[in-house]
Amino acid sequence: MKRNKLKRYILIYLASAVFLTVFIGPFLWLVSSSFQMENQLFKVPPVWFPNPVSTESYREIFMGAIYDESYVSVYGKSSSYQARIYLRSFLNSLIIALSVSFFSVLFGAYAAYPIARMDFKGKYFLLFSILVVRLVPALALAIPIVLFAKKMGMNDRLITLIFINMSFVLPYVIWLLQAYFKTIPSELEDAGRIDGCSRFQVLNKIILPLSLPGLVTTGILAFLLSWGEFLFALLITETEKSFTSTVVAAMFATMVGDINYVTIIAAGVLAVIPPVLFALFFQKYIMSGLLSGAVKN
Amino acid sequence: MSRSTMIILKNKEISPGKLALIFSAPALFVLTVTVLIPIIYAVYLSLYRYKLKRAKKPFVGLQNYEKILTDEKFWDSLTTSLIFAVSVVGVIITVSFFLALLLDQDFPGRGWLRALLLIPWAIPDVVNALLWKWLLHPTFGVMNALFSMGGLIDEYVAWLSSMPSAMIWVVIAYSWKNIPLATLLILAGLQTVSKTLHEAAMVEGASAWQRTLNITLPLLRPTLTVVLIFETIFALKVFDLIYVLTSGGPGRSTAVLGWSIYINTFKKLDFGSGSALAMILGLITLFLAIFFYSFLDRGERQ
Known part of the structure; x- marks a missing residue:
């Protein structure tokens, strides 16, 4: 034995x-x-x-961002355009991913509450259509969205990307949060209702504070989902004003000619740091989040 | 407080349906603008000859669809997409199944293994492509070094510029990133498989392999089907990886449907036929989802 x-x-x-x-x-x-x-x-x-x-x-990326074109690395090559704009694109990605997670959790929580706690006509239709959204190929949406954005002068703006990314993230967030809200005992809510709170007050003063762990987990997942988005970033951005780190990383990778390979690789490593750190630190929450999101449907 | 006061309080409020609508209004607004309206507009576009460079954009009915369906290039990229999807799903499900079996065992360090496996999942698609492009570099790639050290190749190979190696590596790169999530899903399914059945079979003298084949696999069927559906649908949508790793090449040998839509629409600026192609991809996805779903449903009823 x-x-x-x-x-x-x-x-x-x-x-x-x-x-x-x-x-x-x-x-x-x-x-x-x-x-x-x-x-x-x-x-x-x-x-x-x-x-x-x-x-x-790493020095090329950081110094290149500070000194602009004048920075010459030890190889005698001046820093490439990609290296100079990389830090800015990294910042853009952070702004986008953080805003997407904040707003999708905020909007998602209000949408998830009635699904979790109330009976109304069309509830299952609503839930079903939210799930179907996830099946639509992004490429099918990309064509009209890019045309709209150009017509309205909304291309090359971070806010457009934030808005678009929310459409992928929201269905996920709503699904996870309605599952989380169901785990909160309804007695607490009833007590608040008897004291004369409206549904709105109950949600703000009782449910949301109690759901903080769930909101944070969902927010992290939303961050991870939007951090790596590429297709829309590629199509909407035009200048370094709004390039995201994935767009610049792709520019690095598809670039030909005299390039510093180490700089490309360093850019890749930097782009991986936020999601990998999140994934390792919050692995337990992420796993349970991913599983409850996928297994139940 | 009595029940009657509660009822009065309730009566003062707006109906649940209206309240639900108000609460979900911001989310519904975002989804309407970014999903619902674009889909309708994409259908509309697909019925027009809509080329950015031309001023006239006439209604052409189903001509865009007809053109695509009679175009050999479409059938080529559909075949490429299907080859890619079938290979990727096969690799992902097989490897994930064995990896999940391992993670289902009880041993010190299991938690670490599980946590570290999240790394490939967390890497963005574009960086994943960049990583594999670096590993497969024709002169400096570590794969060439390893393979020649192991005596598998005589001279360095440009993996991504010839077939079938380009397709094989694209499949490997895609699977590498997507196996961790599939493993977690299968692991969750494994944990619902009862241990008593296994113990009973062990008493009967069944080997570990027989138990896996005759107990675990049948009980895991619903989970595996769900993973199969999701992985197939996602594999048919592949774009980021192809864009960075091969740009559809060599030739058009890795030009999947997603790549063709991108080229048609944003390089050739033919928005009409691009939309029609995107609609076809959407319909294929929808049919597959329905087909698999009914399959799963039947399996569960048996």
Whole structure:
């Protein structure tokens, strides 16, 4: 029996090691590459651990943003356009993702409450249509939205992207929040109602404060969902005023010619930091959120 | 406070339907402007010859659709999309199933493994593409180094510029990012499979493999079907990865439907036929969803 147990553990850890290598290895290689000198990157066989650790790639991005075109990196190449605008695009992405999560949780909470707590005609139709929204291919919506945005002078603006991203995030948020509201005992609400609170007051003064953990979790998920959005960012943005980090990262990746590979890689690593940190810190909440969102439908 | 006062309080209020409408008004407004109106407008556009460069935009009925359905390029990209979707869904479900079986075991460090697996999921599609482009670089890519060190290739390969390797790597890159979420879904399904059945089968002398095949797999069927539906629908929508990794190439060999819509609409500026193509993609998705859903429904009733 003991030998069997040992055999089982060996098998489990062997399998774990294989899966870890496959799923984390590529990511670690990206991080490791970003700290290497360009000439190390091109070595065969590859240098697995940067030695010495070089922060040149990150310096190009940060200094390039500050000094503009005058910054020349150690390779003698002046910093590329992409490197100079990258930090700004990163900031744009942050503004978009934070606004999307704030407003979609705010709007989503008010929409979720009646679904969770009240009976009304058309409730299931409402719930169903909210779910169907998630199935519509973004490309089908992109054509009319881009035409509208151009006609109304709304292209190349962050606010347009915030608004569009909410359409992907809201169905998710509403679904998660109505499930969360159902877990709050209705006695608390009844007590408030007897004291003469209106539905609006009950929601603001009782339900929302009690749902804070659920609101935060949903907000984080909303952030993760909108942070990596690419298609609409590509179509709506035109200048560095509104480029998002995914757009600039794609510009890096599809660029040809004389480029600093390390800078491209560093840009990729930077773009991954916010979502990966969120995912690792809040993994328990995210997992339960993702599961309740998907399993129930 | 008596019941009658409660009733009076309730009567003073507006009806639940109206209240629900008021409460969901901001969300409904956003969804109407960004989803409902665009869909209607896309249908309208698809019935017109709508090219940005031309002043005249005449109504042409179903001509855009007719043109697409008789165009060989459409059938090519539909085939490419289907090949991509079938491969991706096959890889994702198979790997996720085994990974979920592993994570369902009880062992020290399981929590860490689960948490770390969220990393590929959290990486944006564009960065995922950038990562794989770097791994597959024809001269500096680590894949070339590893494969030649392992004696699998004699000289470095430009993976993304020839077929079928371009398609294979696109499938791998896509699956790599999407396996973690599928694994979590299957894991949630596994945890509903009762342990007593397994114990009974163990007493009967069934091997672990037999138990997996005859107990776990049938009980997991609803979960697997749900994952299959979602993964298929998402795989048919793929765009970001193709844009960065291959731009539809080499030639048109990875030009999936999403890529064709993008090129038709935003490069050739033919909004009419682009909309028609997008409508066709939407309809295919809808039919698949209904088809799978009825399949799932029947499975559950049995």
